[in-house]
Amino acid sequence: MLNDKIIIERIKRKIEPNMCITPQTTPVVFFGDYEKAKACVIALHPSENEFLDKNRNIIIGEDRRLYSRKELKKDDLCELEDDDIEKVLNCCIDYFKDISKPLSWFKDLESLINQFGYSYYDNKNNSNFNKCVQLDLVQWACPSWGSIKDKKIISHHLKNDLPVLKHLLKKKFEYIFLDSERAVSEVENLLGITLNRRQTKCINNKGTNENITIYIGEYNNAKVIGWSELFPSQRIGWFHLHQAINNVIVNNVVPGVK
Numbered sequence: 001m002l003n004d005k006i007i008i009e010r011i012k013r014k015i016e017p018n019m020c021i022t023p024q025t026t027p028v029v030f031f032g033d034y035e036k037a038k039a040c041v042i043a044l045h046p047s048e049n050e051f052l053d054k055n056r057n058i059i060i061g062e063d064r065r066l067y068s069r070k071e072l073k074k075d076d077l078c079e080l081e082d083d084d085i086e087k088v089l090n091c092c093i094d095y096f097k098d099i100s101k102p103l104s105w106f107k108d109l110e111s112l113i114n115q116f117g118y119s120y121y122d123n124k125n126n127s128n129f130n131k132c133v134q135l136d137l138v139q140w141a142c143p144s145w146g147s148i149k150d151k152k153i154i155s156h157h158l159k160n161d162l163p164v165l166k167h168l169l170k171k172k173f174e175y176i177f178l179d180s181e182r183a184v185s186e187v188e189n190l191l192g193i194t195l196n197r198r199q200t201k202c203i204n205n206k207g208t209n210e211n212i213t214i215y216i217g218e219y220n221n222a223k224v225i226g227w228s229e230l231f232p233s234q235r236i237g238w239f240h241l242h243q244a245i246n247n248v249i250v251n252n253v254v255p256g257v258k
Contacts, residue, residue: 001035001089006167010139011085015069015076020142020153022048023076024058024069026088027139030168031095031102032120037133039118039175041109042165042183044145044230045138045157049103065101067091096120106134108232109179115242116175135168137161137186145182162190169220176219178226184215187226193219195226202244204235212236214248 001007007029015021028046050065051058058070069076072084080088096102099121110120119129138157145154169176169191178184188194195217202212215226225245229236 001093002086006164007089008085010161010164011088012080014079015140017077019140019156020148022051022141022143025051025141026067026069026072026080026084028066028092028136028141029089029139029164030092031106031134033093033096033122033131034133034168034171036131037171038130038173039113039116039132039177040135040169040173041113041132041177041179042135042137042187043179044182045136046141047103047105048141048143050141063101064091065095065103097122105232108238109134112231112238112242113177118175130174135165137165137183139164158186162186166190172220173222176222176224178215178224180226180230181213181228182230184226184228187224191219193217193224195224198248200244200247202229202236203240205237206235210235212241212244214245216248 010029011027013027015023015025025048028050031046051068053059058068059065060068060071064071067084067088072080072087074080074084102120106120113119113132114129117128117130118132120132120134122131138161140157140161142148142157148154176187178187184195195215198214198216199211200214201209204210213228215224215228217224227241227245229241231241232238233241
């Protein structure tokens with residue numbers, strides 16, 4: 001990946017002021033071993049909690065999940081240098097090597113992708129799992145988009161970062177999972193595809209049914225599966241989301257998806 005000019009240029013980019021980027025952080029071009037991955041999950045953006053402890057201090061040293069500008073001793077307005085880029089990239093690749101470090105956010109997603117034969121982790125006690133990598137529409141860590149009042153900021157980030165995602169999707173994946181309706185719509189526009197939409201019932205955590213939309217299709221010979229609910233969800237667990245996806249795949253004739 002150190003020979004990939006698009007990835008290198010993305011990592012070295014300085015933090016733009018007043019754009020709701022978490023200070024002293026670095027871009028997360030992916031979570032996990034991209035080159036070994038046979039599937040990917042596409043979400044919105046990295047959480048700022050990847051870099052912050054409970055007191056909102058930047059995590060450094062052995063407890064870090066990802067390299068920060070604080071640890072690299074780089075100002076937010078400075079581009080990263082070659083040595084910095086290598087450290088940042090290697091940290092992204094090794095994100096899932098220590099199973100105690102990834103945010104709990106990944107726990108339910110891991111359970112979901114396991115049902116399709118994939119795992120984020122290297123040391124999963126099951127050699128039957130193929131590798132999965134996590135990608136994002138935007139590679140900067142930032143607060144949740146719902147808390148950003150100026151929506152032009154989000155549009156600005158999407159314009160800058162979606163080309164990087166498109167570059168990463170040139171890889172021959174077997175499955176592409178799209179986490180949330182926003183991820184579905186942005187990826188459809190980015191790739192020029194239209195996914196089949198199927199409404200189905202999904203049991204929520206209160207034990208009652210609610211409507212959820214499942215999106216099914218193909219891109220670059222990969223099976224594409226998305227869902228309207230941002231996941232992990234406080235309302236819907238991974239087991240019932242998987243049931244809803246299976247219900248659509250089994251009961252609807254969707255070309256190329258089994």
